[in-house]
Amino acid sequence: MSESYEMLYILRPSLSEEQVQQEVSKYEDFLKEYNVIDLQTKIWGKRRLAYPIQRYFDGIYVQMNYQGEGPQIAPLERAMRLSEEVIRYLTIKVKKVASKELDADVGAQEELEQAVDS
Incomplete structure (x- = not known):
């Protein structure tokens, strides 16, 4: 059964x-070899680190969302850990939100926006 995952990694600012683009393509190809589906990549660009x-104060942030199996994560994280270009990475499993919960959250957000506008 495939799960949804989100990975954020930070590349060296230099x-x-x-x-x-080469680094992003390398990790996209890596995931495609493991037959992940619905791969989406967003490059956030260079941002200040918290x-x-x-010894880096800035980094290039890249976010990848995909659906796949759990065993696919370990080889990808190992490749990132060994890479000198990646300074930090994090993978999380995205929880599937029930439509009722989502509707309740949207309704609460709309009420909050109306209260702020008033």
């Missing part, structure tokens, strides 16, 4: 645009 990591 990488060029081309090198960033605290220094390996």
Whole structure:
């Protein structure tokens, strides 16, 4: 049974645009080898880190969302851990939200926005 996952990783800030694309493509291809489905990648760009990591104050953030099996995560994280370009990574399993919960959250958000506008 496939689960939904979200991975956020941070690349060294000194990488060029081309090198960033190469790194992103490398990890996308890695996941495609493991037959993940619905792979979506967003490059957030260079942002300030909350605290220094390996003496870096900035990093290039990349987010990947995909559906796959649990055993696919370990080899990907191992590849990132061994890479000198990745300074931090995190993978989480995305919880599927029931439509009733989602509707309740949307309704509460709309009420809050109306109260703020008033």
